[in-house]
Amino acid sequence: MKELTMQIQHNIFEELVENIKITVQEELEKIKESLSYSKDEELFYTLEQTAKILGIGKQALYGMNSRNEIPYCKRGKKCFYLKVDILNYIQEGRIKSKSEIEKEAQQALLSVKPKNRSHAG
Numbered sequence: 001m002k003e004l005t006m007q008i009q010h011n012i013f014e015e016l017v018e019n020i021k022i023t024v025q026e027e028l029e030k031i032k033e034s035l036s037y038s039k040d041e042e043l044f045y046t047l048e049q050t051a052k053i054l055g056i057g058k059q060a061l062y063g064m065n066s067r068n069e070i071p072y073c074k075r076g077k078k079c080f081y082l083k084v085d086i087l088n089y090i091q092e093g094r095i096k097s098k099s100e101i102e103k104e105a106q107q108a109l110l111s112v113k114p115k116n117r118s119h120a121g
Helices: 002-036 047-054 058-066 083-092 098-111
Strands: 044-046 073-075 078-082
Touching: 044 047, 044 083, 047 058, 047 078, 047 083, 078 083
Parallel strands: none
Antiparallel strands: 044 078, 073 078
């Protein structure tokens, strides 16, 4: 009887270990999949998704495409936008703060070399 109890415990333990292995493998696969889709340079958005991100209508985005204001890819009649290009487009419209402008002006003034003026007589 004692041997049977030990065998049952051993089987339960083995089954538990196997279930843990399977669960860990499944979770690792989920993590792997989520990481493979998180690369900015590989993530595309449709025209509709991009318009929503930018807070504009589809027609406005079509206009931006025709004026080459935003990079896009076209396959057939569909337009696609890289996430990194959308973020860069948004970043290009960034307005600098007063302190940033003042700091840049100071750096520009400090980098100007005085001209040598020789007076020939």
